[in-house]
Amino acid sequence: MTEAPSLPELIDMQIRTSGPMSVASYMGLCLTHPVKGYYKVADPLGAAGDFVTAPEISQMFGELIGFFMVNLWQQMGSPKAFSLLELGPGRGTLMADMLRVACRAEGFRDALDLRLFETNPALIAEQNARLEAYEPKWIDAFEKVGDGPLLVLANEFFDAMPIRQFVRMEDGWHERMVGLSDGKRSFGLNPTPIPPSAMPEAVADAELNSVFEVGLASGEVMKRLAAIVSRQGGGILAIDYGYGRTQTGETLQGVRRHRFADVLAAPGETDLSAHVDFEALGTLAAKAGLQVQPLATQGSFLTRLGIDQRVKGLSTANPAQAGTIAAARDRLVDTGQMGELFKVFCAASPGLVPPGFS
Structure with missing residues (x-):
């Protein structure tokens, strides 16, 4: 054969x-x-993969986004049924951390319809292992999210378009x-x-x-999701590296086993990504009728959501881990690490005031 x-x-x-x-x-x-x-x-995440994402660094990242989602849901009047969609959920770590916090809010768990947009069979298995209690459903088209309000999360998704x-x-x-x-x-x-x-x-x-x-593919994703959110209510939160104004510059890169790699050398074995043009995405979201927040850095976003208070709480409860917790906070927030490189984009139904933005 x-x-x-x-x-x-x-x-x-x-x-x-x-x-x-x-x-x-x-x-x-x-x-x-x-x-x-x-x-x-591939299994691109973690120490054995090609890159480490924010949720893998600390539970605080997901916990604060869980607070963000609950806040939006409550501003919408705590609807009895809504969809929460994550694009590219990785191992399910981010969503598990989010829901551990979010489901403490009265009525949130009962209203939740969890949808995951994923194609990697190995990652789907890990997502199911972590999120089985929340009865997730995997979808291959955005239109399969149900008819109620929609909250969308995309962490390091658009850079891979x-x-x-x-x-x-x-x-x-x-x-x-x-x-x-x-x-x-x-x-x-x-x-x-x-x-x-x-x-x-x-x-x-x-x-x-x-x-x-x-990024025509990114634009098409945003256009379709924004149309659904505009029609059904809700918001879109995207966290990625990129720039706030359309500009020139070559950003296409390859990463393999935590090292930069030739983008042409090993197709299928190298992670390819490029910076996200958030102005272009914002223009499309606004055309669909959504209100776009001023682009925030990951550092300022997490600080406004209360990461320093969370550090104190975790360190008090786990004094032996205080140094590790502080180091994780610094990696997520500091300007010289992920705090400035990663940007936070939000487009939501008019009238909503997403927390974490100026």
């Missing part, structure tokens, strides 16, 4: 057959190929492509230029060789 081709072989075969592919197409195959994609076969890259040349913008050179994957440019007038005003005066990244 002939062995099935590997993902690198499949990608190279497609390039030889159809020509160079966009960066977005390449990222899509690498991350979400239905059989061999990174998020289909495929992006297109464009490079400014003298005759206009050219899309960056992934092709083959001497049999090896390499970057090149589509020879057909795109006039500057077709690009956003924010990059109209970009210098030669500037790179502009467009």
Whole structure:
């Protein structure tokens, strides 16, 4: 029996057959190929994986977001039925920490309809092990969230959405492509230029060789979710690294086993990500009728929600762990660590006042 081709072989075969592919197409195959994609076969989280997320650093992260969700739910009048949707829930750690706190609020647990958007079978099993008591349902389409109010959480989800890259040349913008050179994957440019007038005003005066990244997939996700939330009520909370204003800059990166890696070298084995354009997402949410909060840093958001008070409480209850608890707080909040790099985005129904924002 002939062995099935590997993902690198499949990608190279497609390039030889159809020509160079966009960066977005390449990222899509690498991350979400239905059989061999990174998020289909890898376990990317934790010390043995490729990166550590905030929920894995400390329970405080999830606990404070649990408070955030309860606050919004109560502002909506504590509806008797609502959906809570997490995009890319990892091992379920964040949701477990959230619900441990949130379900202390009277009526929250009985009203909860938990939905999880996930494709990795191994992670689904871990999510079920942690969240089975809350009767989660896994969905593959956002429209499967029910008819009631919807609260959405996306922690380090949008950065993994495929992006297109464009490079400014003298005759206009050219899309960056992934092709083959001497049999090896390499970057090149589509020879057909795109006039500057077709690009956003924010990059109209970009210098030669500037790179502009467009997250069309992220935009489609936000557009669809914002339409549902606008119609049914609720809010969307997204935490990720990114920027608050549409701008040029190359941010596509690969990470493998906690080290930066060549994005072209090992398709399906390397985590690929890019910074999120939160202004673009906010524009789409606002067009759908949602009210967009001023973008916050993760450090300021967690501080406003009371992380320092939580540190004191945990340290008092566990004095032997006080140093570890303080170090986790610093990693989440300090400017030189995750506090400034990660941003917090929220779009919600008009009239709601999400906590944690200025």
